[in-house]
Amino acid sequence: MKDQDAPHITPYTKPAAGWDALKHVAISLRQERVAPENLKALLAQNQPDGFDCPGCAWPDRNHASTFAFCENGAKAVAAEATSRRAGPELFASHTVTQLLEQSDYALEQHGRLTEPMVYDAASDRYVPISWDDAFALVGRHLRALPDPDQAAFYTSGRASNEAAFLYQLMARLYGTNNFPDCSNMCHEATSRGLPATVGIGKGTVTLADFELADTILIFGQNPATNHPRMLGELRDCARRGGSIVSINPLRERGLQRFMDPQSALEMATLGSTRLAGLFVQPTLGGDFALIKAVAKRVVEHDDAAQAASAPAVIDHAFIAEHCSGFDAFRDDLRAENWQLLVAESGVNRAQIEALTDIFIKGQRAIATWGMGLTQHKHSVAAIRMLSNLMMLRGQIGKPGAGLCPVRGHSNVQGDRTVGIEEKPTAAFLDRLGQVYGFAPPRAHGHDVVATIAAMQRGEVKVFIALGGNFAAATPDTPLTFAALRQCALTVQVATKLNRSHLVIGKEALLLPTLGRTEIDLQGGVAQGVTVEDSMSMVHISYGRNAPASPQLRSEVAIVAGMAEAAVGSSLVDWRAYAADYARIRDDIEKVFDDFYDYNARVAQPGGFHLTVASRERVWKTASGKASFLVAPLDLDTPLHRARARHGERLMVLMSTRSHDQYNTTIYGMDDRYRGVYGTRKVVFANADDIAMLGFADGDMVDLTGAWDDGVARRADGFRLVAYDIPRGCLGAYYPETNALVPLASTADGAGTPTSKSVPVLLERSVSYKVMPGV
Secondary structure, three states, X not given: XXXXXXXXEOOXXXXXXXXXXXXXXXXXXXXXXXXXXXXXXXXXXXXXXXXXOOOEOOOOOOOOOOOOOOHHHHHHHHHHOOOOEEOHHHHHHOOHHHHHOOOHHHHHOOOEEOOOEEEEOOOOEEEEOOHHHHHHHHHHHHHHOOOHHXXXXXXXXXXXXXXXXXXXXXXXXXXXXXXXXXXXXXXXXXXXXXXXXXXXXXXXXXXXXXXXXXXXXXEOOOHHHHOOOHHHHHHHHHHOOOEEEEEOOOOOHHHOEEEOOOOHHHHHHOOOEXXXXXXXXXXXXXXXXXXXXXXHHHHHHHHHHHXXXXXXXXXXXXXXXHEEOHHHHHHHHHHOOHHHHHHHHOOOHHHHHHHHHHHHHOOOEEEEEOHHHHOOOOHHHHHHHHHHHHHHOOOOOOOOOEEEEOOOEOOHHHHHHOOOOOOOOHHHHHHHHHHHOOOOOOOOOOOHHHHHHHHHOOOOOEEEEEOOOHHHHOOOHHHHHHHHHOOOEEEEEEOEOOHHHOOOOOEEEEEEEOOOOEOOEEOOEEOOEEEEOOOOEEEEXXXXXXXXXXXXXXXXXXXXXXXXXXXXOOOOOHHHHHHOHHHHHHHHHHHOHHHOOHHHHHOOOOOEEOOOHHHHOOOOOOOOOEEOOOOOOOOOOHHHHHHHHHHHHXXXXXXXXXXOEEOOEEOOOOEHHHOEEOOOOEEEEOHHHHHHOOOOOOOEEEEEEOOOOOOOOEEEXXXXXXXXXXXXXXXXXXXXXXXXXXXXXXXOOOOOEOOOOEEEEEEEOOOOOOOOOO
């Protein structure tokens, strides 16, 4: 690509999407050398008889549309349908050490894996292995462990319900609840925070609610890059006069204006729609204080209204019927110090007032959030405070209003629903044991951070990953790499080569699987797999393209093969499951009541909606009511202590994605909406901070960690880019900056790495130079 040859920074002034999105879809298809017969797959993406997007978990609204994919969804399909192959020839010509020296982008460009490979330590290369021998190797290692908890089973959100259900069944039959998964690194704070307030860790809205909403509050999200189809809902809301507020330290171009590629008029006239009318930019880690400040202001408005005998601002009828703990919550808000709220949030009083006024005016409000809200020390408290704020005005469980956590990977929510959970409930384990006739393990298992720590201590010796890029997605990169290398066996199930396949144990397997876009034939019958999107809709997906290699196996078949080798078939007929996925769905409904008539309901266009009790104003809490929870400001956090040590030189870093990226998959070297082209080694900073620190826009700097554990953490050679971000805050891409995130820095009550609030210092790079082309 031409714009990758000359790195440069050029501010982007166009609307999101539009002709540039179509242009970059075409570039991606050409770059991946997608065969003409595979291009037709795009028209089947997110269609009732097609396949679900292998990218984000945003739901589908209009199955009758000509095309129901976005730019990044098209890139995901192109990456999977590429004609490039990472077969035995690649591994014969490159050692693992040599491949490890390549960039994440270069590794992605090798293409699809074609056959199972095993690591040969003598040559430092992967060499071919038969499927039977690969499964036998997994079985030998697992059976040799003296304690089942010495194995960990990682799950990516790309895994289907069917594969994830078999995976958790295999591991629990084996004897462990060690299920680190991608939820632990993204929306775990949602899953742990919401049950205490509304009774279930899922959102309460569907796409139909977006059609009715008059107010949408967007916390810590960049929809134009991470889930672009959401922009269509925002456009519709804006065009009918609704209010949209972006609450995010970065003022993202993609939320300013949007040109809808499916609008012939906008495309023909180069028109666009203004989206967010207000941009509120809290300091990193300031979300909790900001939300609490808005809640306090709502109470003050209500107090004034009652004193004047005016209509109430708070929905007292909703609270009286549905809530507990309100009086204590209101008293705490009344007593909270305004000066501290303003200081801790980083948002001035005028903007807090403006945000509160919009929220109070709204009659049907939706609050959405992404990882900008979940990857902080107090993320659980922030999400509970947001839930409480919505409860103040009865904005949960009514049409056009509610809570909307926006998940990342296409089935990260579904995997949790069907049992990928390191802290399973007793009720779930009871039912699983009854259906399959065994006693599941009861002790809670390891999440992602605990798994890395256990590997580091030598307590986890076998690591199996059902998809994903564990080594690149996790924090404290050198420590994580060292921990993985201590394992006796690492197993990776994947479609394409990534860094995790090169950070390996003493023995290692690389097992290639079918992609979501590919036809999955078992016994000559095409199999469909199901996923659950962010709004609890379950739908079925059928691939359209021929498999990239005749040696590929489905995730279901691979899990079944490992399970048969590790735990045997006395209780479960794994081969029968692998031959007919409808049998898996039949048994899922035996374990989970909400999946009744699974096969029949998922066969309907659009699938079916799983019950979310809080949507119906049924509260599965201890009190049987939605709970207001009191939480104080914490003025003694690691960030506070680091600032006390380093003063104004202390910066707080958030890691983020570029536009040419999905999770750890790097499709290209550009971040179009932020004006970055041809490079990923940039750090966004406030212009005043750049000057205060004695630098200039364009200088090269190194980032060093300012955690207080004595461990030296650094990421070198980044170009400073002046950007609209609050003072004291920085933004940079991951995985390049994951090395700066301490393993011990996690969200209270969730264990999520605090990748959005990392204390760092900047120093001039020893190899200082201005970026070429700038």
